[in-house]
Amino acid sequence: xxxxxxxxxxxxxxxxxxxxxxxxxxxxxxxxxxxxxxxxxxxxxxxxxxxxxxxxxxxxxxxxxxxxxxxxxxxxxxxxxxxxxxxxxxxxxxxxxxxxxxxxxxxxxxxxxxxxxxxxxxxxxxxxxxxxxxxxxxxxxxxxxxxxxxxxxxxxxxxxxxxxxxxxxxxxxxxxxxxxxxxxxxxxxxxxxxxxxxxxxxxxxxxxxxxxxxxxxxxxxxxxxxxxxxxxxxxxxxxxxxxxxxxxxxxxxxxxxxxxxxxxxxxxxxxxxxxxxxxxxxxxxx
Numbered sequence: 001x002x003x004x005x006x007x008x009x010x011x012x013x014x015x016x017x018x019x020x021x022x023x024x025x026x027x028x029x030x031x032x033x034x035x036x037x038x039x040x041x042x043x044x045x046x047x048x049x050x051x052x053x054x055x056x057x058x059x060x061x062x063x064x065x066x067x068x069x070x071x072x073x074x075x076x077x078x079x080x081x082x083x084x085x086x087x088x089x090x091x092x093x094x095x096x097x098x099x100x101x102x103x104x105x106x107x108x109x110x111x112x113x114x115x116x117x118x119x120x121x122x123x124x125x126x127x128x129x130x131x132x133x134x135x136x137x138x139x140x141x142x143x144x145x146x147x148x149x150x151x152x153x154x155x156x157x158x159x160x161x162x163x164x165x166x167x168x169x170x171x172x173x174x175x176x177x178x179x180x181x182x183x184x185x186x187x188x189x190x191x192x193x194x195x196x197x198x199x200x201x202x203x204x205x206x207x208x209x210x211x212x213x214x215x216x217x218x219x220x221x222x223x224x225x226x227x228x229x230x231x232x233x234x235x236x237x238x239x240x241x242x243x244x245x246x247x248x249x250x251x252x253x254x255x256x257x258x259x260x261x262x263x264x265x266x267x268x269x270x271x272x273x274x275x276x277x278x279x280x281x282x283x284x285x286x
Contacts, residue, residue, distance in 0.1 A: 009035075009076055012064040019063065023056040031060070031072075033117055033232070036218040039077045043069050107245045113234040114246035118253070126213050126229045127257035129185050133160050136184040138176060138210075140166035140202070142195035144241075148248050149189050155255045158273065159266040166201055173201055182209035188223050189215045189251070191235055191242055199223055215247055 013028055020028055027050040031038050037046055043054045050056070058069055066072040130137055137156060141149030149165060157163040166173050166186075180186070186205040190198045199222050206212050211228040214221070217235060224230045231254075233246035259266055277283050 008079060009064075009072075016063055020060070021056075023050075023052045024060045024063065026050040027052050027056050027060045034219060035076050035080055036221075038073060039080050107243060110234045110243060110246040111249045114232075114250055115253075117232050117234075118250070122229050122231075123254065123257055127254060127261055129211055129213075129228075130156065130187075130254075130258045131160070131261040133162060134183075135162070135211075136180065137163045137187065138166050138180070138184065138205070139163070139187045139189070140173075140198055141188070142190035142198050144191065145189040145244055145247060148244055148251055151248075152187065152189070152251050152255060156258065158270060159255075159259055159262050160269070170197070173197070177201065177204050177208065180205060180208045180210050184208075184210045186210045186212045187215070188212065188227075189247060190223060191217050191233075191244070191247070192221075194222060202227075215250055 009031070013032055017025075017028070027046065030046060030050040034049070037049060043057045047054045047057050061069045061072040064072065066075065129135060137160075139149050139153050139156075153163055153165045164176065166176055184205075186202065188198055188202050202212050202214070202223050206226050212226065213229045213231070214223045214227045215231045215233060216223045218224070218232055219230050221230075231250055233250055235242045235244070235246055
């Protein structure tokens with residue numbers, strides 16, 4: 001099947017990948033990883049991100065069967081619009097025949113593509129920030145990701161002191177942000193459509209010189225502006241709702257990297273917790 005007959009950008013990239021020049025391949029890698037940059041950026045911005053020329057961007061558009069960059073941009077915008085449809089529209093779509101296989105394949109692909117985008121150096125740098133116990137660590141998440149936010153707080157607080165969730169409500173959030181100092185860390189977790197309170201908390205934390213780290217769908221997200229580090233994640237639909245499996249997997253990688261840096265002190269802390277739980281009879285035998 002020719003690329004012109006295919007409906008998605010991924011299909012077109014797969015069909016022509018073997019034919020790309022090195023410069024076109026660099027552009028294609030950026031196109032595949034950063035759809036929002038294609039949808040809302042310019043030829044020059046895309047070329048600069050890929051370390052290629054504007055001509056390479058145009059040639060890739062043509063090779064993929066689009067009538068120039070604008071046509072590729074329009075197609076990607078259309079795909080993003082479909083992905084961001086609210087739940088009330090998604091629930092009316094046809095149901096796949098093999099639901100378990102469909103969801104399982106999508107979840108595995110989301111995790112794979114999320115981990116393909118992780119910059120190991122950036123992950124270690126953020127883990128080092130979180131591991132420095134003089135820094136206060138706050139975690140804020142949108143409503144859909146609140147459970148993951150609580151899990152991150154629970155796990156990090158078992159490794160070190162000074163880890164808190166940013167409470168819901170402007171008054172409580174303001175009270176916590178009032179204690180934020182330069183060098184503290186704010187971890188933000190959210191996917192579109194973004195919770196305005198999360199965006200505002202991130203803005204206020206940056207104003208107070210905190211190191212803002214975001215787990216989000218795209219480096220072009222409003223949460224990513226001015227952030228110390230951005231971890232983009234891939235998402236997919238689970239019925240009418242966006243899946244957070246990529247967010248959870250990346251969060252676990254960040255906690256694991258932090259635990260490795262705090263290994264000696266965290267081991268003593270966990271031993272003490274286990275002893276207290278045993279004394280209280282809080283947890284049954286394994």
